[in-house]
Amino acid sequence: MNLKDIIAVLMGGIFLSACSVTRVVEPIPQGKQEVQFSFGGPLIHLFGTTIPTPLTSLAYNYGCKDNLTLSGGLNLTSLAFGVIHLDLGATYGLWQDSLNSGYAGLSIRPSFYLTTDIYQWQTRFFPQFDVMGYYRIKKHLVYAGLVNFFELKRARAHNLPQPKHWFWNPTIGYQFESEKWRWQVEFRWLAPDVRSDYRVPDYVQPFGKPNGTIGFYIGITRKINW
Amino acid sequence: MRKIIFLGALIGLIAFSCARLDSFLFNPYKTDEYKLDAYDGKLQFRLGPEFDIPQDKIHLFSISSQGYKIWGIYIGDTTTISSDTVILYCHGNTGHIDYYWQRAKLLAHVGGKLRYGVLIFDYRGYGKSEGEPSEEAIYEDTKAMMQWLKDKGLTGDRLVIYGYSMGTAPATYWSSHDGPLTPRWLILEAPFASAELMVQDGAYFVLPKQYVTDLEINNAEWIKNAKAPLLLFHGTEDKLLALDPHGKTVFDNHPGPKQAVFVEGATHSDVPVILGIEAYISEIYNFIKSH
Numbered sequence: 001m002n003l004k005d006i007i008a009v010l011m012g013g014i015f016l017s018a019c020s021v022t023r024v025v026e027p028i029p030q031g032k033q034e035v036q037f038s039f040g041g042p043l044i045h046l047f048g049t050t051i052p053t054p055l056t057s058l059a060y061n062y063g064c065k066d067n068l069t070l071s072g073g074l075n076l077t078s079l080a081f082g083v084i085h086l087d088l089g090a091t092y093g094l095w096q097d098s099l100n101s102g103y104a105g106l107s108i109r110p111s112f113y114l115t116t117d118i119y120q121w122q123t124r125f126f127p128q129f130d131v132m133g134y135y136r137i138k139k140h141l142v143y144a145g146l147v148n149f150f151e152l153k154r155a156r157a158h159n160l161p162q163p164k165h166w167f168w169n170p171t172i173g174y175q176f177e178s179e180k181w182r183w184q185v186e187f188r189w190l191a192p193d194v195r196s197d198y199r200v201p202d203y204v205q206p207f208g209k210p211n212g213t214i215g216f217y218i219g220i221t222r223k224i225n226w
Numbered sequence: 227m228r229k230i231i232f233l234g235a236l237i238g239l240i241a242f243s244c245a246r247l248d249s250f251l252f253n254p255y256k257t258d259e260y261k262l263d264a265y266d267g268k269l270q271f272r273l274g275p276e277f278d279i280p281q282d283k284i285h286l287f288s289i290s291s292q293g294y295k296i297w298g299i300y301i302g303d304t305t306t307i308s309s310d311t312v313i314l315y316c317h318g319n320t321g322h323i324d325y326y327w328q329r330a331k332l333l334a335h336v337g338g339k340l341r342y343g344v345l346i347f348d349y350r351g352y353g354k355s356e357g358e359p360s361e362e363a364i365y366e367d368t369k370a371m372m373q374w375l376k377d378k379g380l381t382g383d384r385l386v387i388y389g390y391s392m393g394t395a396p397a398t399y400w401s402s403h404d405g406p407l408t409p410r411w412l413i414l415e416a417p418f419a420s421a422e423l424m425v426q427d428g429a430y431f432v433l434p435k436q437y438v439t440d441l442e443i444n445n446a447e448w449i450k451n452a453k454a455p456l457l458l459f460h461g462t463e464d465k466l467l468a469l470d471p472h473g474k475t476v477f478d479n480h481p482g483p484k485q486a487v488f489v490e491g492a493t494h495s496d497v498p499v500i501l502g503i504e505a506y507i508s509e510i511y512n513f514i515k516s517h
Contacts, residue, residue, distance in 0.1 A: 078437075081437065081438060082437075083437045083438075115433075115437070117434065117436045117437050119436045119440075120434070120436050122434035122436055122437075124431075124432070124433065124434070126431070151430075151431050151432060153432040155432075156423065156426045156432045157419070157420055157422040157423040157426055157432075157446075158419060158420065158423060158446045158447070158471075158475055158479070160423070160471055160475065162432055164430065167430065191430065194430060197465055
């Protein structure tokens, strides 16, 4: 294992906008609760193969209203490295209407990440805003949208200008619903307008071009009081 | 009960959340015996017989660094170190002396065969050297080698310190901090600016380095206090440590005098080859002669 491989793991582990599936695509009914486990992250070349960065997180979702779900998550992988990494957000159903034998909807999700380490307690705040369109037929839901992640700091180390503040990430996904569980897979094209070569981590280059990288995620959600 | 187990697991995770990747960042290769030209491992380049070093000019030795036996090879005549100019070569993270032997031989041909003495050594945990690698170890082991040179009569005004990749950290450190000798010349090849910028460049975001590493490497800040003139090599196609921001930040922060050779098409490990062996040697020789 060389330096590049090692750093690929640790860098992938902190690619914040890529740390979990979309927590809530379609708001859950009022009063309902669920717990979600998410696994996955940016795809990296490692050990001679391609794997998703093994980011894991645990989240709790609560249906505040029928069209508003609050959620909070804790990134477990970050925690293992001494970084308390929380995400808090709300999914709001903007619109929903029947379409053919199912229904379509549109949701928005403002959220933020709060991170701090247990060594020097350096804390960072990152806002995020997601827009998702979805279509449901019975137990199946497909969705697509844009995950927008924002870096508010103007300067990085050595007072160098932070080159980018808005990271937009096209996303597609699929959910399968059972009575007690929801299974979710998601692909995210991470930062397609940012060059992913000339970086320490060996990110997978979509379509062979260094335009961002691809994230792959799996979500497993347990419905608590449905 | 399940809630208690879950909370216990979570608290346990927090309590033991001290995983650091620092120790894994070092990539030492051990060996029982240095093979030098007979080394059959993968190399970036092999020099022809015209670059061979006479056996009587190759001196394998060991010294103690904080109680650990570390090994080095001096190319040249150890009895004339008190009057020679010496290039101290701080190698990178991969491999050991064998891996960098061809590079050491190149340096032994700067300005002509054996014009300058060359000292190459293995940090703790690399090659035959005892112990485990760490950031402190690479500084201390470099310092120990400088002390060995000083004990042989070398003075700082005849010392060139050359750092490649990870080796740019001890080279820059000892050019900007008080040590056994103050190098008169500083040569860096494919340097990184700092652990912090490495994290931020890889993550795209302004993340504190403490999130993943305890490394304190900060060439970009240390070099502001460097007393030696700088010659910096960096490949434009370096995808491990990109010229911009790493090499350029280090170069910009050096107070001068300084010169940069940005090698078009070179990656992290092939600057001498892509630049051309003769051109590479000439750049170093001209730099030494002109400062």
